[in-house]
Amino acid sequence: MAKRPKTYGLLAEYENSADLYHACERVRDAGYAAWDAHTPFPVHGLEKAMGLRPSIVPWIVCVMGFSGAALGFALQYWASTIAYPLIISAKPYNSYPAFVPVTFELGILLGSFGAVFGMFGLNKLPQLYHSLFNSSRFPRFSDDRFFISIEARDPKYDPERTRRLLESTGATAVEEVED
Amino acid sequence: MSAHDRHGPLVRHEQVHISDDSPWRRLPGMFAVIGAAGLVAGFLMMGRDPAKFWSSYLTAVMWGMALGLGGLWYVLVQHAARAGWSVVVRRIAENMALALPVMALLLLPIVFMGAHDLFHWTEVEHHDEVLAAKAPYLNEGSFRMRTIIYLVVWSALALGFWNWSTKQDTAANPSENAHKMRFWAPIGIIAFGVSLTFGAFDFLMSLDPHWFSTIFGIYYFAGCVSITASTIALTVILLHRSGYLRGVVTAEHFHDLGKMMFAFSVFWGYIGFSQFFLIWYASIPEETYWYSYRGHGDWLTLSLILVFTRFVLPFVGIMSRKIKRNPRTLAFWCVWIIVAEFLDMYWLVQPALAHRHGSEHIRPDLFDITTLAGVAGVFLAVFTWGLTKNALVPMKDPRLEESLNHENF
Numbered sequence: 001m002a003k004r005p006k007t008y009g010l011l012a013e014y015e016n017s018a019d020l021y022h023a024c025e026r027v028r029d030a031g032y033a034a035w036d037a038h039t040p041f042p043v044h045g046l047e048k049a050m051g052l053r054p055s056i057v058p059w060i061v062c063v064m065g066f067s068g069a070a071l072g073f074a075l076q077y078w079a080s081t082i083a084y085p086l087i088i089s090a091k092p093y094n095s096y097p098a099f100v101p102v103t104f105e106l107g108i109l110l111g112s113f114g115a116v117f118g119m120f121g122l123n124k125l126p127q128l129y130h131s132l133f134n135s136s137r138f139p140r141f142s143d144d145r146f147f148i149s150i151e152a153r154d155p156k157y158d159p160e161r162t163r164r165l166l167e168s169t170g171a172t173a174v175e176e177v178e179d
Numbered sequence: 180m181s182a183h184d185r186h187g188p189l190v191r192h193e194q195v196h197i198s199d200d201s202p203w204r205r206l207p208g209m210f211a212v213i214g215a216a217g218l219v220a221g222f223l224m225m226g227r228d229p230a231k232f233w234s235s236y237l238t239a240v241m242w243g244m245a246l247g248l249g250g251l252w253y254v255l256v257q258h259a260a261r262a263g264w265s266v267v268v269r270r271i272a273e274n275m276a277l278a279l280p281v282m283a284l285l286l287l288p289i290v291f292m293g294a295h296d297l298f299h300w301t302e303v304e305h306h307d308e309v310l311a312a313k314a315p316y317l318n319e320g321s322f323r324m325r326t327i328i329y330l331v332v333w334s335a336l337a338l339g340f341w342n343w344s345t346k347q348d349t350a351a352n353p354s355e356n357a358h359k360m361r362f363w364a365p366i367g368i369i370a371f372g373v374s375l376t377f378g379a380f381d382f383l384m385s386l387d388p389h390w391f392s393t394i395f396g397i398y399y400f401a402g403c404v405s406i407t408a409s410t411i412a413l414t415v416i417l418l419h420r421s422g423y424l425r426g427v428v429t430a431e432h433f434h435d436l437g438k439m440m441f442a443f444s445v446f447w448g449y450i451g452f453s454q455f456f457l458i459w460y461a462s463i464p465e466e467t468y469w470y471s472y473r474g475h476g477d478w479l480t481l482s483l484i485l486v487f488t489r490f491v492l493p494f495v496g497i498m499s500r501k502i503k504r505n506p507r508t509l510a511f512w513c514v515w516i517i518v519a520e521f522l523d524m525y526w527l528v529q530p531a532l533a534h535r536h537g538s539e540h541i542r543p544d545l546f547d548i549t550t551l552a553g554v555a556g557v558f559l560a561v562f563t564w565g566l567t568k569n570a571l572v573p574m575k576d577p578r579l580e581e582s583l584n585h586e587n588f
Contacts, residue, residue: 044586089462097459100452 006179008131009034009151010162011138012171017043020146023169024049027148030165034154038132038141060118061111068110072103134178149177189579190427195571201421207564214556221549222288228544230532233293235546238528239554240285241382242521245399246558247282248375249407250275251333252400254340255371258364264435266582267428267572271411273341274565278558280334285554286382290326294319299535300388309389317388325381332374336367344576345569353575375400386531390469394454401450405443406520412436413513414566416506424571430504431585437503440516444497448490476539478530485526488519521551 014020017039024037028051037043037050073096080086081093091098120126132138132149141147148171150162159176166174197203225232253272257265294301300310300317310317340360347356376396384395392398415428458466473482493512502508525547533540573579 042588044588089460091462097456100456 007152007159008134008177008179009149009154009157010159010166011132011135011175011177012148012150012166012169013137013140013173014146014148014170015172017146019170020148021046021049023148023166023171026165026169027150030156032150032154032156032162034151034157036149038138038147038149040142040144040146055122057115057118057122061114064114064118065107065111069103069107071110072106073099075106076102131177131179135175137173137175138177152179189583190572190574194424194427195574197423197567197571201567203421203563204567207560207567210556210560210563212556214553214558214560217549217551217553217556219553221546221553224546224549228546229293230296231542231544232546232550233289233296234529234532235544235550236293237289237297237382237386238521238524238547239550240282240289241399241528242524242551243282243285243554243558244279244378245403245406245520245524246275246410247279247337248333248371248400249403249410250277251279251337251340252368252371252403253407253411254344255336255364255367258340258360259368261361261578263578263581264432264585266576266578267424268411268415268432268436269576270344270570270572271414271566272407273344274562275407275410276337277341277565278561279337280330281557281561282554283330283333285557286326286330289382290323294322298322298385298388300385313388317385322381325377329374329378332370336371339363340367341565344573347576348570348574350575354577357577372396375403383527386528387469387534389465391466392454392458392469394450398447398450398454401443401447402520402523405440405447405516408436408439408443409513409516412440412509413517416510416513418566418571419506427572427583429585431587432582433506433509434500434503434587435585437497437509437512440512441493441497441503444490444493444516448486448494451486451490472534472539473526473530477541478526478533478539481522481526481541485519485522488515489523493519
């Protein structure tokens, strides 16, 4: 028994970045939440046209960085004062200036882990399957075309009205994508 | 606004020229009076305590030099890197560099009058083996010679680039000047780096002639850059309030200047710690005593204040994008860094004098104020004169349009 394919959403194609930019403003103003824009290169100010809020990655980096620094310091403090106290060049066990490089490096290391993996996590990467690739048009997003996708799970989504909205923004093609 | 929306000239004349009835026109004269009064008062009262006077004077002049040298570096590096974003603020740095020859002239009294009060290696009759071994470099004759060389190199670079850039505004073939500046910038950077390093050795490090640190020139340089980015941003904020440069220098440029202030505050921390760290680790008495007397009494307090004002607080304070893009918060940190650079110079110069007298106390003195007023007055007189004399941006720079449209991702 073949299951009827479910709809992922609508995909609209644009010729250039200016059309896409203005289309994004319209979609944003129409109040959609589960939607995205796909471009071959970064478009200046697109985050404003899409109404995106600032990323929370900096806060992840902040927490991870300071934890890394604390961990680095604690590791050295524990090793040189508790686990294996040795007097080195007549300095106290807790010679904190000597701990600075490792503290700094671990802060950087965990901070950058936070940046990279935080970004992956927020982008839900890696993804082995994405419905948008069911469209034969879509691969051109990495070459010379600009796309907007609106997902069917968006509460505002309505097959007819959403399609009319996208068509009215100057899309060269609007198609339904299977999930 | 993209380039395609614009008609006519890139910037309007009244946006970038200070008008004849503007209060800015009165500033050069006003600052010249303050500067002259500060210097004359200082020199007249010098007899009261010559050693203290020269310490205060050196502190103030090295602070003024940081502004001039930083301005010169900024101009050179933008040309060498073919930077597009910075063109609209480069003229301000050029005017800071214009004050560099005057600041370097203020070094001459130190060399020819104050050397014996400041640098005890100039005493001929010392019985000191270390100084005897260093005499081929640390002697008055070569000290004078080097100062003259610095003066010539810095003046040639500062005036040369100022001249090419301002002449370019009316040149029939502006790209010719652009090419000339681009060709000379890397050569200038080498001359600048060598002269700044040896200048810092001669005027700051040799206050304590036994002590040495090969990283010392870079330490001074780090301060030069952060104070320069701060001064440029602060000048633009003040010009904005008078109605100039609006729409020319935008939040995007403030953002980038803020990044430089942040980056070079961190760089200062990095260099300062590296210098301290190696000396602390090796624990060799010839090296550690320089930190030792900065780690006792009042100087310890100043050292800790310096670590926080120069690195820790700016690090936390300027990190956010919002703070860099908002002129009010950015102006706060500009003033902060300009003051912190003075504290840094105070910390480099004044403990040497106290140490020689076996004192652990900070001794604030009227000289600290008069010399600072003198040097700051002279610097600002030249700087504001430069601002009023020409356009506030290089009008015919080939990258002006790129700079006007600059955006951060």
